[in-house]
Amino acid sequence: MTTLTMRWGDPGVIDPWPYLENGGPAPAPLGELCQLSGTMLVCPQANVGRWVALAVGQADPELPILLLAAVGETPLH
Template identity: 55%
Template sequence: MPSQHHPTGSSDDQLSIIDELTALPFPQQEGDRPGTNGGLSGPGYHLAVLRRSRDFWDDRSEEIVEAAEKELEADRDVLAAALTGRWGTPATVDLWPYLGFDDPDPDRTAPEPLGYLCNVAGSMQVWRLPSCDRWLALAVGQADPELPFELIAAVGEASSLPQ
């Protein structure tokens, strides 16, 4: 699970984190990004949790879980509107195919950050960045029913995402 930036309710703060991710060079090896209040990066990608809901260890009632997910989806939609103003309408990418259920080679895995994202979310909104050979995605996901929902920003090399 990627480390998280300190979650914030401010879309301006979240957009600043996104701007940082799109500009940062990719490291040669995987690890936390020092000096950025958390986040995970590796060859060809960056991941950051922009916001996290409460966890559901004590109460997994449908109303509580659904309200938390809807709140993060609303945050994603606000960010998506701002990013659409910059880069146009995003593509919606289904992440289920990256799980590899149909791949006969069990050792073949999706490149990061798709490998992480397909295990926590069903889809993501993707913008291809016009000024560089990268894409940016927003997704709302949950790694396990007891864990929080996360609003995740991911940046990857254009070659990691099929056209």
């Protein structure tokens, strides 16, 4: 996370669940992140309109825990 912070700035904590509550499918990559993780660390890069996120998630208890990284352009609120 230190390297990402140096390049992209300080991360914020985002709850991905509200993106599932809008009545339609969540835009990529938020849809998959919402299903696998309860929170994610997000470093926005406003001057290019993208963000990078790190999260830890698990689809089911019998499946492995995953470290997830994603880059997106979907506006975050």
